[in-house]
Amino acid sequence: xxxxxxxxxxxxxxxxxxxxxxxxxxxxxxxxxxxxxxxxxxxxxxxxxxxxxxxxxxxxxxxxxxxxxxxxxxxxxxxxxxxxxxxxxxxxxxxxxxxxxxxxxxxxxxxxxxxxxxxxxxxxxxxxxxxxxxxxxxxxxxxxxxxxxxxxxxxxxxxxxxxxxxxxxxxxxxxxxxxxxxxxxxxxxxxxxxxxxxxxxxxxxxxxxxxxxxxxxxxxxx
Ligand code: CA
Numbered sequence: 162x163x164x165x166x167x168x169x170x171x172x173x174x175x176x177x178x179x180x181x182x183x184x185x186x187x188x189x190x191x192x193x194x195x196x197x198x199x200x201x202x203x204x205x206x207x208x209x210x211x212x213x214x215x216x217x218x219x220x221x222x223x224x225x226x227x228x229x230x231x232x233x234x235x236x237x238x239x240x241x242x243x244x245x246x247x248x249x250x251x252x253x254x255x256x257x258x259x260x261x262x263x264x265x266x267x268x269x270x271x272x273x274x275x276x277x278x279x280x281x282x283x284x285x286x287x288x289x290x291x292x293x294x295x296x297x298x299x300x301x302x303x304x305x306x307x308x309x310x311x312x313x314x315x316x317x318x319x320x321x322x323x324x325x326x327x328x329x330x331x332x333x334x335x336x337x338x339x340x341x342x343x344x345x346x347x348x349x350x351x352x353x354x355x356x357x358x359x360x361x362x363x364x365x366x367x368x369x370x371x372x373x374x375x376x377x378x379x380x381x382x383x
Pocket of ligand 1: 167168169211212213214
């Protein structure tokens with residue numbers, strides 16, 4: 162799923178049309194508010210972000226995307242009429258993955274979208290998280306403790322990945338619920354406790370790395 166944040170209806174529809182005919186699914190938003198509503202429903206694989214928007218501009222949106230744990234990993238391509246080198250640098254420094262200046266050819270546009278998606282999925286595949294002798298390979302979906310492989314369910318894996326990505330930080334039960342089970346999950350925070358318990362059992366000795374912080378949540382590695 163690709164989100165296109167663009168206030169000019171014709172351009173927005175052209176972008177969506179181009180993406181859909183290339184085989185992507187895409188949705189359009191006219192401003193920051195619509196984007197935030199959409200993000201609550203589904204996190205996209207990529208966001209195309211116009212800079213000149215009514216109300217909150219693209220830079221400000223980019224900044225807030227990079228500040229939030231849920232959205233900071235989503236690649237962003239800035240799409241804008243501004244041609245100045247200064248704007249380009251500003252966008253890239255703020256964490257944009259690429260930059261396209263209007264007007265642009267649709268072939269170039271699609272090529273850039275594909276390049277950014279390829280680059281970002283490769284990084285994700287190669288990512289290996291470590292905590293002492295415990296290692297977790299995101300792409301291979303494998304967990305190893307002292308060279309012994311540990312079999313986990315999908316949710317246990319995602320829970321461990323989330324804790325390891327935030328090594329040393331206490332994550333609250335609500336944060337864990339939101340991240341691993343999603344915004345809309347209707348369950349209780351007890352779900353987290355149950356999964357942590359089985360995760361610890363499966364990890365054996367390495368289960369001790371997961372610390373319960375009373376009244377707050379869980380932490381791995383200090
Ligand atoms: Ca605009």
